[in-house]
Amino acid sequence: MTSAIGLVKGMKALGKKCGIKKDKPDMGIIFSEKPCNATAVYTSNSVKGAPLYVTKEHLKNGKAQAIVITSGVANVCTGKKGIEDAIETSKYAAKELGINYNDVLIASTGIIGHYLPMERIREGLSGIKEELSKDGNVAEAILTTDSCKKEAVRKIGNCTIGGIAKGSGMVHPNMATMLAFICTDADFSHDELKAMLKESVNKSFNMLSVDMDTSTSDMCILMANGMAGKVAREKFQKALDEVCIELAKKIASDGEGATKIIEVQVKNAADMESAKKLAKSVVCSNLVKCAVYGNDPNWGRILCALGNSGADFDEYKVDLYYGNISIVKNGVRVGFDYKKVKEVMAKEELKITVDMKSGKESAIAYGCDMSEEYVKENSLYST
Known part of the structure; x- marks a missing residue:
């Protein structure tokens, strides 16, 4: 071939x-x-x-x-x-x-x-x-x-x-x-x-x-x-x-110990630099990675990661989606079907969308979940 x-x-x-x-x-x-x-x-x-x-x-x-x-x-x-x-x-x-x-x-x-x-x-x-x-x-x-x-x-x-x-x-x-x-x-x-x-x-x-x-x-x-x-x-x-x-x-x-891809799209950010910082912060969060591995819609970890990004934003404008399911509206949890969200999270690729409603810039970051296998692989790598 x-x-x-x-x-x-x-x-x-x-x-x-x-x-x-x-x-x-x-x-x-x-x-x-x-x-x-x-x-x-x-x-x-x-x-x-x-x-x-x-x-x-x-x-x-x-x-x-x-x-x-x-x-x-x-x-x-x-x-x-x-x-x-x-x-x-x-x-x-x-x-x-x-x-x-x-x-x-x-x-x-x-x-x-x-x-x-x-x-x-x-x-x-x-x-x-x-x-x-x-x-x-x-x-x-x-x-x-x-x-x-x-x-x-x-x-x-x-x-x-x-x-x-x-x-x-x-x-x-x-x-x-x-x-x-x-x-x-x-x-x-x-x-x-x-x-x-x-x-x-x-x-x-x-x-x-x-x-x-x-x-x-x-x-x-x-x-x-x-x-x-x-x-x-x-x-x-x-x-x-x-x-x-x-x-x-x-x-x-193919991340070490990964079971699925995480794609985070931040849209309507105030500027491109902020959009990138926000998206990266979510895919880099070990707490988010672990939640995704466990199919746990712990959306608070995503808001926390956004807050740690270094970008300025109004938390009460933020909307959050897992797939097409609305999780957060204007910074506050909305009612959602827990079972359906877990089904979305169980797929091989999870798309998380964050709407900042602060501008016109967008960015996408790519990452993966984190399982026990990551620790196992890296603890034994040189031996």
């Missing part, structure tokens, strides 16, 4: 085992036949992985042709050797692919504090050019605690956008808190790509939270080789938004 990356003209991919993990794919390669204009958005965590520093340096000219992703070891808090290992990885991959090492971007995900097993990585990179294909399973190779791979594709005329992502824990809305790699055959300049990626990320990954922890390693990269020609920017932006939102929702649904 052709991968999301392979559907893009001139793009090939590879997912393989190189021995970082015991028995799962742990190395992913994305390669373009032609050099790409490229841009990226990075984690806001002040502790950053070595791959981030190398990728930022390589992207200073706005160009890239390949990405090497390793899974199982994050290469974070590894000092000078970590940087040297990331650079060596780019050089070895470049030699195998026949390109300049500055055009190879590096990403790693996994346990912090361990060095990359460079001998295994060199062995894994050997002969990769012949292994690349349209159906290369790179989406599986980049996973860590994820339970499933995440891909999204959109067509705009002759152009295609294909994206993959990983993320299930350490996901919190302050980009970047997961890995996402998006490729297109549309023709756009670096500056255009940079502006469009920023806009899409602000609507998707920056509105996503699983567990309130911002990772040290993660990023979202967008590469465009231009092989399918020009496409209207507004149409491309819409499609890019859709790809990013789909990937963000798939990450939310």
Whole structure:
């Protein structure tokens, strides 16, 4: 089956085992036949992985042709050797692919504090050019605690956008808190790509939270080789938004220990910043997450989360809905059928709508519930 990356003209991919993990794919390669204009958005965590520093340096000219992703070891808090290992990885991959090492971007995900097993990585990179294909399973190779791979594709005329992502824990809305790699055959300049990626990320990954922890390693990269020609920017932006939102929702649904997605729409807020703060505050609330897991319509927790958002609003204007069921009107509980609300909450996706009645701005945030499994997974992760 052709991968999301392979559907893009001139793009090939590879997912393989190189021995970082015991028995799962742990190395992913994305390669373009032609050099790409490229841009990226990075984690806001002040502790950053070595791959981030190398990728930022390589992207200073706005160009890239390949990405090497390793899974199982994050290469974070590894000092000078970590940087040297990331650079060596780019050089070895470049030699195998026949390109300049500055055009190879590096990403790693996994346990912090361990060095990359460079001998295994060199062995894994050997002969990769012949292994690349349209159906290369790179989406599986980049996973860590994820339970499933995440891909999204959109067509705009002759152009295609294909994206993959990983993320299930350490996901919190302050980009970047997961890995996402998006490729297109549309023709756009670096500056255009940079502006469009920023806009899409602000609507998707920056509105996503699983567990309130911002990772040290993660990023979202967008590469465009231009092989399918020009496409209207507004149409491309819409499609890019859709790809990013789909990937963000798939990450939310695969949150560690999650049983359902939470989508919070705040509408009619006084301004966009307030709308975002309010929506994020609800999906980030552990009390809300636990209530959703238990199908408990404890609406007071949502009002409390709104109040903790830092946004100014009049609580006696707030209306609240679970699905289409009215729960709160003008800040006061209304009569509702408890059984019907529990049925709505028991579905795989719960939509919570908050009407602030204070303006015209809206924002949507994505998250998941929290079960006992989240604690279990994260208490045993490194062992």
